[in-house]
Amino acid sequence: MPDPQLPSQPAAGDGTADPVGPIAAALAGPGWCVAEAFLSPAETGALAAECQALWEEGGFRHARIGVGANLRLRPEIRSDRVHWIDPAAPAPALRPYLERIERLRLALNESLWLGLFEFEGFFAVYPPGSFYARHMDNFEGARHRLVTCVLYLNGDWAPGDGGELRLYTDGEDPTRRVDIEPRGGTLAAFLSERFPHEVLPARRDRLSLTGWLRLRD
Template sequence: MRVICWKTTWLSIQTMELFDNLMDSLSGQSYGVIDSFLTSEEINGLVINLRKRHAAGSFKEAGIGQGSGQHIQVLVRGDQILWLEEFSVVEIEQVYYKKINALIQSLNQSCYLGLKDFEFHYALYPIGAFYKRHLDRFKTDSHRKISVVCYLNEDWQATDGGELVIYLPNKPPVKISPVGGRLVCFEADILEHEVLPATHERLSLTGWLKTY
């Protein structure tokens, strides 16, 4: 899949500029970044909710594979995850979903992707944890079109590590620091990527925009 986008005019000027820049990047290089997708208050609210649910034991070790074939492989992936409910009643998660729905509407109107659904999970990478190079699309499931990562790391420094590495065809890899509020989107069936180890816990909301 190659994303081709046209400009949209129905959003607020500030949001439209952010989404237009993202779609220009998706069209040109199959990935894009929006800084300050979340406010500091929204980041803080999501972090509080994440840590509350992690302390309650709701997270589990992330696996490799799909369905009954999924298994834990710590030499490949070391994060802990908690899937968000599709119809969450948590107010701060509703705020996040509202922004994601606006992004989906913009992508559908401007890029004709036919996105109809999404799925997200909280991800917590302990100190030193990583996720080796991989592709997000399953061999038997083509519904994941756009991978989305939104970072929840407050006061993150470049020296903390934990970068997302995106491997571009015939170009050097791109490293993206997991700065709080930053949203990264890329084509799930095209770009391989990995998560590098960090010197602090690394928090995010990770998911996919999907077709049926």
């Protein structure tokens, strides 16, 4: 099996490398990948500042799980806070990311015939001690999310800070897993239906932009 850990790449915005092709290839192969420097430090910093400003305005709420009438607060399962993005009016800081995700959507539709229709996503903040227990991204009764994309926004995340994304690479065997550090500018992408995952407790505020390429309702 090819190594799904993509090599560290130059900033995608500097014209020397485009991460979209390798990510699409990794999703078609092992089904998951980690792309460092998916955004440049400046682009990542602008998103972190946007996230911080929304937080200070009181724009976040406790994340819930489930769908429709079954949406529930379950802090014993997840304790992050979220702010959903309005795709019709994205903040300027979101544009470089949304542009790259749109190209990934088109590349996946071309290579894998996934029929991905749109992106939905939210800023997430995991305050110290918060986590998200092992889960799948599609809740009962809704199977529209095909590709999970998580972009990390803390420019100075260090190994002792916790908050790793633990991805179970073989759903049958819980010992087969990778822990992905949430370092600013890194994108973790995986097929939503294939990989259970969890977020280990963060020891400091952990900022991210989580979203899905999904089918039409």
